[in-house]
Amino acid sequence: MQRLLHNDKFINILIPVLATILGMIAGAIIMLLGGYDPVKGYEALWNGVFGSPRAIGETIRAMSPLILAGLAVGFAFKTGLFNIGVEGQLLVGWLASVWVGYALNLPSIIHIPLAIIAAAIAGAIWGLVPGLLKAYFKVHEVIVTIMMNYIALYVTADLIKRFLYAGNEKSFKVQESASLASEFLASITSNSRLHYGIIVAIIAAIIMWYLLERTTKGFELRAVGLNQHASAYSGMSVKKNIILSMVISGAFGGLAGAMEGLGTFQNMTVLSSFTGTGFDGIAVALLGANNAFGIIVAAALFGGLNTAAPQMSFNANVPPELIDIVIALIIFFVASSYIIRVLLTRLRKEGK
């Protein structure tokens, strides 16, 4: 029995690994078909991820918003909701962090947490709307979150122009005291944009895991996610839990925005289209099996691939979109893991 359990966990890990390998192989085949040199391509990719201290720094930098976006999606998934609105939550979180980071003058020890919390709250509010509508009006959260994305896009742009405009389509920069950027981290990674946000992201992942798996609230959230009727029957408030779930998920999304606002960019631009990070979060959550630690690993993979894609294009002339294709295929393979699972389970049964 112990062995069986062990096997199950093993399979859960094996599948994304297999999927990643298959995705990379498919990527190589596509490069070959496209007349590019896969060896050169992957070499450049490797260098783009690990080739220099800066590459490593940039990979880790790219990870933090991805982890948080992945947590936002994964948390909602675990509680039976599909939060396709991380993109919007990220944008409002980004704006809120920049606003607090710019407008206040405080010592770092207060300023940074405050700006981060502001981002979380903004994201939470953005998650609250679909949560409320789902709980009280049974409105499909997917459609509301899609709409909220657009509202976030236009409202943040407008707010920057009205209140934070520093010219050239961007907001003022955050104060030094609110910045997550670090001379030290930049110097050890030869001037990458690596910042302390990664710590925030990892803490958030631990919080998600602990909250869901170890607390009574998490028990309720999971129960409501899996079976609303039984949850109501057992005395849980389905409505409150749906709302809470969207709020927490949105807060993670908002935090992802703080990574950009206080870390990578230190300001916010007037965006006319989405950043894509929120949607990448869906992929990250899926590959990470909605598990907090899986999400960190998946974010490392996608963050690395994304930051290295330009390098691949620069050195091996392979269009960086190849990486998008590889990512898509990895998701496909993970999603279609049923077949792999069946085969493995059968093997296991026969071996017993």
Added chain:
Amino acid sequence: GTGDEQENAGTDNGGDTPAETVDFKAGLVTDTGGVDDKSFNQSAWEGLVKFGEERGLTEGEGYRYLQSGAESEYIPNLTQFAENGFDLTIAAGFLLEDPVQTTAEQIPDAQFVLIDSLLSDENWNTVWLDNVANVTFKEHQGSFLVGVAAALHTKTNKVGFVGGVDSPLIKKFESGFKAGVKAVNPEIEIVAQYVEDFNDAAKATTIASSMYEQQVDIIYHAAGGSGNGVFTEAKNRKANGQDVWVIGVDRDQHEEGMPENVTLTSMIKRVDVAVYEMAQQTLGGDFPGGKETVFGIEEGAVGIAPTTTNLTEDTINKIKEYEQKILSGEIEVPQTDEEYAEYEGSL
């Protein structure tokens, strides 16, 4: 050139005969528009190609571009060039202001050209970095001239302006254009609207449609890729017998108006000239870092497009007249809403 067949057509506006080969590398980082946006980025790339071909450089080695897929790629792209031994990295557009500043500070021995913008600090004070050359244009001057053309050609006495995003840069286009129109005939009504995006042709189409529907017969666009939507709408209308026109921007957009022939004229902004000039100077050891190089009518870098088939002789002469007035300083073309308001009051 090296005879790379798959290369961009229409870039051989320079001499075909490579002169002496030099050891020089120049890179261009575009915004998300890409080097064939029929507009700003393309123009910059054409300038670099001309330079590269004249100097016998190989594309991809001696000169190349990186298109940014997203905002977060500006810095990696700039860094890519700066760290890979490129002598000059050109940043196309004011959106790259911050990234250029960051990268230039981090890599002091790399040289950058920032087009359309200066660097500034928190308090709006201009910052000069020795390894950044700032290039700006007097777009308002050129816009004034096409405004004159519009005023002389409108039959409905109503013209329109479609801007990319509401920003100080595009305001220069708008203010100059309106000033030019009013200079000819203060009675002409001008409607202006911004797409709030340089790459949303669909939205621009709708805006243009509503303008044309309200009797506007000439629209001047300063909207980058979105401007294609204005052309689409004008061509549709012309095909249906409506007498409408577009004034192009940045490049000679006569081709974009064909076959319906809707391009009245274009306000050209010779980004290619500027890029070429900057590369030449840098190559000559004369990198104009730490200052602003301004290109205006005087430098032949802004003005009316060479294709003038849709303008009457009279119009062309009138434009020349105004050109002189601007050159002589008789007319001070407004660049901002405030300056325009003042200008309008003085009429």
Added chain:
Amino acid sequence: MDILAILAIIIPATLYTAAPLILTALGGVFSERSGVVNIGLEGLMVFGAFSSIITTLLIQDTVGAASPWIGILVAAIASGVFSLFHAVASVTLRADQTVSGVAINFLALGLAIFLVKKIYNKGQTDFIDYRINKINIPVLSDIPVVGKLFFTMVPVTSFIAILIAFIAWYIIYKTPFGLRLRSVGEHPMAADTMGINVTRMRYTGVIISGIFAGLGGGVYATSIAGNFAAGTISGQGFLALAAMIFGKWHPLGALGAALFFGLAQSLSVIGGQIPFLQDFPNVILTIIPYVLTILALAGFVGRAEAPKAVGTPYIKGKR
């Protein structure tokens, strides 16, 4: 400006923007009615836009003005084939359908731009020479008032899309195929016991959604965008998905919702030029379609019931 003049601006603009949404949302109806969630509509539209532009560019010199039309047809076929990815993953391999849809979105965009770069060696295609133009519809545009409002400066594709919506309604609600399609989306096991091949029906539903989304993307590209780039389709597929849900998974509902979105979008664009809307901050006009949709869902059309079995793979014999 009088009200007629305003309507004469708004209505054609609505029809113009709504056409791709209508077609794509109809695709969504077919897929989800068969029990397969399709948030890959966005990607299928991307692939359609890409295919139509490539085709048009390829043949325009020989075929001329008919080339965008051929482009659209090729787009329909191409996206139909492309949707097989989704069908195989979500029907045969029992993948999570949402996940598979997300993958479709990534894949379509990545593949399309990859190919554009491969073929043209640059980030976007050239503009096509022949577009599907807005025209004054002969005869109809001469009708007083109505002609001016509905049939002047509109693309024919809008009317084709509306017509197709009615055809889709007929197919889904009046034919044996439609009954079977719906039964598979509601209760696949019941359908199975009635001798209906659930797998085949679901494949059909998904492929039709691919065809329609391809049409939608093709129409967008050849009538509105004029070329193909990474940002050509940015969110229209998601809006179409929203229109389908808003329209309660019903073809005519989806039609109405898509028209509503088109109206709201064109209002937000044109609002700045309409007297009584001018004083509104632009951002309010811009977000109005989205806010209205949310309000409408909460207030009037709440409780949109999805097909019961949508999202669950059918496994024979599972209880």
Added chain:
Amino acid sequence: MEYVIEMNNIRKEFPGIVANNNITLQVQKGEIHALLGENGAGKSTLMNVLFGLYQPEKGEIKVKGQPVKITDPNVANDLGIGMVHQHFMLVQNFTVTENIILGSEPTKNGTININKAANEIAELSKKYGLAVDPHAKIEDISVGMQQRVEILKTLYRGAEILIFDEPTGALTPQEIKELIQIMKRLINEGKSIILITHKLKEIMEVCDRCTVIRKGEGIGTVNVSETNEDQLASLMVGREVNFSVAKVDSKPGKDVLVIENLIVHDARNIPSVKNLSLTVKAGEILGIAGVDGNGQTELIEAVTGLRKAKSGSIKLNDKQIMNQSTRKITEAGVGHIPQDRHKHGLVLDFTVGENIVLQTYYKEPFSKFGILNFSNIFEQAKRLIKEFDVRTPSEQTHARALSGGNQQKAIIAREVDRSPDLLIAAQPTRGLDVGAIEFIHSKLIEERDKGRAVLLVSLELDEVMNVSDRIAVIYEGEIVDIVDPKTTNEQELGLLMAGGKKEREGVS
């Protein structure tokens, strides 16, 4: 002897399980043939093989003497085999007609000719006495009518051999009687029937022969006229079974649950509990008998806080609990074995352990300061699993993996262990085999004997009569009468449940 159906030596495996092993079933023309076996014995599987939903690994099937390969339900249809499934195969938001014609729709110019189909169905239903409204939506009609639709589906396709898989499970006594009439009529029309049921009484009443299977193995076929219920039961289980519920008389104590003038509306906001008053005392089992849909569900939901009542009063131990939250009511001492164990009773993807603490997870010792204590949770689960004989590989197994009977045992363990003053049991034995039923009934009585008040709601008259100390009959949201199970009989109850006035004057 000519058989219409012959299934010889059928073997069907599922991963890890042999569901049918070497089973033989021979059905004569014009007979009602019973198929009997415990839960999970393999009855449904065998019938699904016959209907073409599953392919057997071994064995042959003959229809009217001809060997056939039934590769899918279409083939079965063509061979004249129709099946009424254990769980209805009806599309809820389709009309009766749409459900019946699905897959073989009459058309005119490519359009479904719905009127023609509806007329045909009306005619068919008249011929077999199956009253249905062809234009009604399934979700709006009663379970009994839904079943008639299922039967019509097979007849519409010209079925000669009908398979009924547990058709009486969800029916009221009246509906069961009607169904038996219908089956007899079908036989008279020359059809043959295979009937799966756990109810031995029904087999004795209508069947000609009975094939028994046990744990996937064929045990044999007996003539019903030559056997009796006890023999059938022991054939099925493999041991002697004791049917009569052993219980001493109740010793009712104080009033635990007092309901007065309760009015509750249903989902469509129509009153379905009307001015209902009811009292359940400590130490008694009050059975509620009634035809499905007479307000039982809404009554239970109102008492347990799952639905808001419009007016009235619900008191538990003299404390008002009406319209309080489910959590408060649970804490006040109400246990609830829900009607639908999958929908309400369990989170199927939680472990058995997590399900065991579904209402108590937030309390010590399972949780402290908002943090769960899993070792205590699993400890508790282990104890209950042992005490209630829940057959599961471990307390960390997902509830989904348990069979229905064991899922139900887990729920009962959870509810009983909380020692609620009031235990509500809604259809606690639905779909379970005799062994499991025996266990559950004895548990309910045990609770009563510990002084708890038990409210039993069941559609099975036998159950209500065997287990209850008093029986309240509910009709259209009102308690029409309360009777003593020792002195009443099925006829009287049946009449009351149908709204008939009591005619007990003659009876002592």
